[in-house]
Amino acid sequence: xxxxxxxxxxxxxxxxxxxxxxxxxxxxxxxxxxxxxxxxxxxxxxxxxxxxxxxxxxxxxxxxxxxxxxxxxxxxxxxxxxxxxxxxxxxxxxxxxxxxxxxxxxxxxxxx
Amino acid sequence: xxxxxxxxxxxxxxxxxxxxxxxxxxxxxxxxxxxxxxxxxxxxxxxxxxxxxxxxxxxxxxxxxxxxxxxxxxxxxxxxxxxxxxxxxxxxxxxxxxxxxxxxxxxxxxx
Numbered sequence: 001x002x003x004x005x006x007x008x009x010x011x012x013x014x015x016x017x018x019x020x021x022x023x024x025x026x027x028x029x030x031x032x033x034x035x036x037x038x039x040x041x042x043x044x045x046x047x048x049x050x051x052x053x054x055x056x057x058x059x060x061x062x063x064x065x066x067x068x069x070x071x072x073x074x075x076x077x078x079x080x081x082x083x084x085x086x087x088x089x090x091x092x093x094x095x096x097x098x099x100x101x102x103x104x105x106x107x108x109x110x111x112x
Numbered sequence: 113x114x115x116x117x118x119x120x121x122x123x124x125x126x127x128x129x130x131x132x133x134x135x136x137x138x139x140x141x142x143x144x145x146x147x148x149x150x151x152x153x154x155x156x157x158x159x160x161x162x163x164x165x166x167x168x169x170x171x172x173x174x175x176x177x178x179x180x181x182x183x184x185x186x187x188x189x190x191x192x193x194x195x196x197x198x199x200x201x202x203x204x205x206x207x208x209x210x211x212x213x214x215x216x217x218x219x220x221x222x223x
Contacts, residue, residue, distance in 0.1 A: 004154070031210040042202050042214030043155070050210075088154055097162070098145055098204055098212030099170070102154030 006103030021106045022073040023089035031092040032072040116215035124221045131190040135203030144186040145204040193222045
């Protein structure tokens with residue numbers, strides 16, 4: 001099946017530090033999304049990207065849709081303890097359905 | 113929060129028994145999905161529906177069937193559960209966009 005390579009697999013950082021994670025694919029996607037999952041909960045949508053080169057922010061989060069359409073990154077600035085969780089990238093060949101291909105996830109831990 | 117309710121939230125069942133998981137939405141979204149989440153694999157699409165009685169297979173559909181008789185309900189059935197189907201199952205919904213909204217999940221253990 002399709003594969004998204006998400007890195008790093010895990011991060012342990014100090015509160016206040018900036019965080020960067022990325023996803024790469026061998027396939028071209030029409031849409032990139034970033035989700036966060038807390039323990040025992042379902043993934044929650046953070047940012048959706050629809051155009052190559054698009055840079056979108058949501059509070060302290062910034063994500064970009066790579067120009068080649070085969071990659072995306074997510075930055076978190078000035079991390080806080082509640083940023084702890086698993087972050088997933090997801091790609092879609094479609095622009096109007098939620099048929100998504102997920103990365104393996106990045107586990108983020110923040111030390112106060 | 114998207115109005116998605118999954119039931120049951122937890123279930124333990126024996127190998128070879130049939131199991132049905134239910135997803136109920138109050139958003140009147142056209143598309144509904146079943147994903148499974150396993151360590152090291154992220155989430156993988158099992159089946160999806162694009163309308164009442166309209167369903168199609170996803171990436172990991174073997175051993176699963178689905179039904180959608182009403183807009184608000186999407187059922188996932190394991191005809192004969194196996195240990196490899198031990199997983200966390202998530203229902204998701206979407207409407208005209210790629211942005212899918214997920215339920216809280218059902219943790220299924222097959223012993």
